[in-house]
Amino acid sequence: MTPSTEAETPEQEPSGADGPLDRDTFPHIREPRGAARLPLGDGTWHQLARQYVWVQLISSGIVLLIALAATLVLALVLGQWWAWIAGGIFVVITAWTMIITPRQARSYGYQLRRDDLVFRRGILWQRVVAVPYGRMQLIDITHGPLDRGFGIAQLKLVTAAVSTGVVIPGLTQEAAEVLRDTLVDVAETRRTGL
Known part of the structure; x- marks a missing residue:
């Protein structure tokens, strides 16, 4: 698909960075650094609201706390030693997800x-x-x-x-x-x- 040289947006689109589509959003879209990345092309890119990161972090944090509680109950109360391995893997993956969430949100x-x-x-x-x-x-x-x-x-x-x-x-x-x-x-x- 090649970009048109005419106006790129529909006539009904709210215009300008001050419009409701760009209020409380990230200032610019984050691109991968590699040369083989998919190009953004011309035109105005709108982004997600900054609050999205907080919602994702809170959701992941709640899941992380539940996983920690389940691991502790299984390992300490029920004596299931394998829970440390499964819980540890889950905690590491969830923590990594929380770390990359802000960068990931800016790529949308x-x-x-x-x-x-x-x-x-x-x-x-x-x-x-x-x-x-x-x-x-x-x-x-x-x-x-x-x-x-x-x-x-x-x-x-x-x-x-x-x-x-x-x-x-x-x-x-x-x-x-x-x-x-x-x-x-x-x-x-x-x-x-x-």
Whole structure:
């Protein structure tokens, strides 16, 4: 897919870095350093809300505490020595996940182009998906209790092809609603035989 020389965003997109899509977000998208990385291309990339990192850290911390408690109960109370190995591996993996969460969150981004929405994520395992506006069948906003407490939500785009479904996590509630309305408006004008 080659970028168009015309305007890259739909007419309904809120403009400027001061718009609701860019409020309380990271300042720029983080790219992998290698020469073989997937390029970002031209245009305005929008990012996740900063609160997303806190939600992920709190969720992982709760899982970590539960795993530690289960390990201690199994090992000390029930005398199951193997629990130290399993618990130790789980704690190391969860701690590593918590350490890389801020960097990982800055690798997420989405771009509203003339004919499609492009979503990218990942540092080591990169994924770039372009979803044509005319192929969107469902746009869903969801948020759990912790998400609501921090004022964020996730936006899910569903198409006929299961592999091109996109979930954009960690949007501010306002950005999720504006993006949903924008995508619905644009998708209605771009329906392609559905």
